[in-house]
Amino acid sequence: MTPKPVLHRNDPDAAPLIGNIKVTRDDWLNLGLDVLIRDGVERVKVLALAEAMGVSRSSFYWYFKSRQDLLDALLERWEQTNTVGLIAQAEAPAARVTGAVLNVFRCIANPGLFNTALDFAVRDWARRSVPVQARMREGDARRVTALTQMFARYGCPPPEAVTRAKVLYYMQLGYDMAEPEESHDYRLAMTPEYLKVFTGQAPTEAELAEFAAYSRQFWQDLSR
Template sequence: MTPKPLLHRDDPEAAPLVGNIKVTRDDWLNIGLDVLIRDGEERVKVLALAEAMGVSRSSFYWYFKSRQDLLDALLTRWEETNTAGLIAQAAAPAERITGAVLNIFRCIANPALFNTALDFAVRDWARRSDAVLARMRDGDAARVAALTEMFARYGCGEREAVTRAKVLYYMQLGYDMAEPEESHDYRLEMTPEYLKVFTGQAPTADELAEFSDYSRQFWQDLSR
């Protein structure tokens, strides 16, 4: 279940708002993302979002010109979160290709790097919008290109690199969409086997231990 977005006014660590302002632009974006993920873009309505936050509809126009402006901003947030997150992980340093792929697996563990539910919501949206479809395809191409470059850095030839990149990327999308009922321990147990398939190499014990420690902290957070 997607957690309810925390509003700026409810965040004890946020700086106080000035004057009559009760919510920020990020608040509008966060609750818009929540509705997009849960109900689809057709339910992202200015009045409904304002009522959910307990503010006037007019305050929306301090931050956005129109509903379409908000929808465009939601797509930009998706690009800045998911596409940028995966590209950054693909470029992260690692001594071996197995460690590089484990950097990609961090996207699966940490929703701050890659929000899977948001990715599915945008893909569903793209079926009804040519403009969104074009941005989705651009994002997919950028992600595959980053993964291709990652494999190339570790000695794969051009065709091998792009093939391994596509296998890794599209397999993970399909895997997440299938939502298999697997425990975190089982996934960790299978990780060495997946790495052998994706890279042709076995991971080191240190690589697995580091990834296990990293992923467990997010698994525990989601289980609370």
């Protein structure tokens, strides 16, 4: 009797997997991301991941050609989460520049738009890998360009737009790396002052209320 398929590959046209295959490609990727963030790229090893999930190492090769293939997929996930997420927020519509910057601030509030811990892990990886360093620098350049274009849409001339973009981007990276012990309420209270620094303008009460409501839902999720 033919064994019942347990799951299918990501390719819908591929033949179903047969036998006791317990994990999906996303399972391998998600655990790989966890290990990358927690322990660094050197600890992302096929056998260790398989043992952690309680599956045979051979099941890895249903989804990946090699460990390097997995590492490339982790970098792709990082780019699709962080770089694409930040650019999308920089391009989101807003009536005023303060609202546009608050759209970018959503990346800070929502780890689904920008995973700060993953960004730091990839930066650490980039210190040991020239190809990863090149992708990191390309990602930084794309993010700064998107922020520069955002400021330009609200009337900033080129030198001012790129300067504000770099101040916003690199300040936020350094701020998150410092991990200041601040409550969510404190950060919300300081948001108008940061916006004045980044844009030269004060936000409206409606803009602040909308951002506060958005950010609180993620703060509550993280606090549970």
